[in-house]
Amino acid sequence: QQQVKQxxxxxxxxxxxxxxxxxxxxxxxxxxxxxxxxxxxxGPALLIAxxxxxxxxxxxxxxxxxxxxxxxxxxxxxxxxxxxxxxxxCAVAGGTSYxxxxxxxxxxxxxxx
Amino acid sequence: DxxxxxxxxxxxxxxxxxVTLRCSPISGHKSVSWYQQVLGQGPQFIxxxxxxxxxxxxxxxxxxSARQFPNYSSELNVNALLLGDSALYLCAAKPQPTYNExxxxxxxxxxxx
Numbered sequence: 001q002q003q004v005k006q007x008x009x010x011x012x013x014x015x016x017x018x019x020x021x022x023x024x025x026x027x028x029x030x031x032x033x034x035x036x037x038x039x040x041x042x043g044p045a046l047l048i049a050x051x052x053x054x055x056x057x058x059x060x061x062x063x064x065x066x067x068x069x070x071x072x073x074x075x076x077x078x079x080x081x082x083x084x085x086x087x088x089x090c091a092v093a094g095g096t097s098y099x100x101x102x103x104x105x106x107x108x109x110x111x112x113x
Numbered sequence: 114d115x116x117x118x119x120x121x122x123x124x125x126x127x128x129x130x131x132v133t134l135r136c137s138p139i140s141g142h143k144s145v146s147w148y149q150q151v152l153g154q155g156p157q158f159i160x161x162x163x164x165x166x167x168x169x170x171x172x173x174x175x176x177x178s179a180r181q182f183p184n185y186s187s188e189l190n191v192n193a194l195l196l197g198d199s200a201l202y203l204c205a206a207k208p209q210p211t212y213n214e215x216x217x218x219x220x221x222x223x224x225x226x
């Protein structure tokens with residue numbers, strides 16, 4: 001049972017463009033929705049996270065949009081830079097899985113200069 | 114403060130052998146979780162420990178075991194290694210089990226031949 005579906009699997013954007021990655025979840029009990037960034041050979045690093053009581057959260061160039069009724073959330077990277085090239089994972093937590101993160105399959109982002 | 118540290122960085126074992134991976138959490142972070150990340154996939158939850166007690170277990174066979182020490186460091190043990198155990202093993206730390214935000218270490222890359 002795949003609790004989190006992430007798309008696209010890979011994404012190529014030009015420098016300065018907008019990168020958009022989407023996630024869909026099934027369990028309405030989830031109440032924590034983070035995005036992680038992972039570079040090759042490194043562990044995932046928390047980028048930004050949102051709770052279901054707000055529809056959008058922005059931190060610098062990174063924005064999470066949350067649609068509770070559709071059970072979807074997305075990551076927007078504005079003014080994408082080559083240094084943003086990495087693998088991005090959405091995750092969910094909460095409900096009976098309190099404290100345990102369930103990750104999506106990941107999106108490989110490549111930003112061309 | 115130093116981040117989450119893991120050792121060793123890389124490890125090569127043969128099928129049937131046993132392996133022990135180690136994790137030291139951030140100072141003050143008493144809860145430690147272990148995740149397995151197979152190449153090309155998102156991390157999968159294995160265990161969560163808090164105050165030396167198991168607080169959650171993922172869908173992994175009994176060949177996987179873990180423990181936590183009084184200083185909150187942790188070890189993950191895998192017995193009777195299979196080729197499919199080849200993965201990046203990640204340790205994540207947080208102040209307590211109910212805290213959703215987790216900080217990952219760099220991981221241990223295990224290769225089973």
